[in-house]
Amino acid sequence: MSNIKNIYVKKRKVIIFFSISIIFTSIFLFLFDDIVNFETKPFKSIIGILGFILFSFGVFLSIYLFLRKSPLVTILDDSIIINMYFQKEIKIKFENVESFFIVETRHRGIVSNRQIFIELKKPSIKYSNSVQYKFFKKNNAIKSC
Numbered sequence: 648m649s650n651i652k653n654i655y656v657k658k659r660k661v662i663i664f665f666s667i668s669i670i671f672t673s674i675f676l677f678l679f680d681d682i683v684n685f686e687t688k689p690f691k692s693i694i695g696i697l698g699f700i701l702f703s704f705g706v707f708l709s710i711y712l713f714l715r716k717s718p719l720v721t722i723l724d725d726s727i728i729i730n731m732y733f734q735k736e737i738k739i740k741f742e743n744v745e746s747f748f749i750v751e752t753r754h755r756g757i758v759s760n761r762q763i764f765i766e767l768k769k770p771s772i773k774y775s776n777s778v779q780y781k782f783f784k785k786n787n788a789i790k791s792c
């Protein structure tokens with residue numbers, strides 16, 4: 648019998664993200680006439696519209712995350728499956744993993760961000776065809792595979 652570990656979205660963080668996004672988008676809508684005036688305040692108007700677009704996407708993303716039923720990460724006995732938001736899932740076999748480590752960002756002793764880094768033995772085809780990889784490979788910044 649295989650061990651399966653599923654990691655889901657934390658609903659409390661999604662609700663906080665949703666409420667902050669709703670507050671800022673509603674403030675923008677209530678103060679639309681004061682913020683958007685391209686004749687007298689063009690820079691403030693552009694920044695206001697860009698902020699509105701950003702927080703509007705935050706509202707839609709938080710609704711999507713709140714209604715999502717599939718796990719973000721699934722850890723099996725032989726592989727890791729990463730379910731992307733709007734892309735197909737990525738499956739990484741443990742035999743292809745060189746190392747992995749967890750990095751925590753702390754602010755005044757409280758963990759504010761946690762990231763998992765997975766280093767592969769051989770880069771993926773998509774990454775090895777990228778301009779960034781070719782630039783680093785040319786400048787010997789990447790060790791030979």
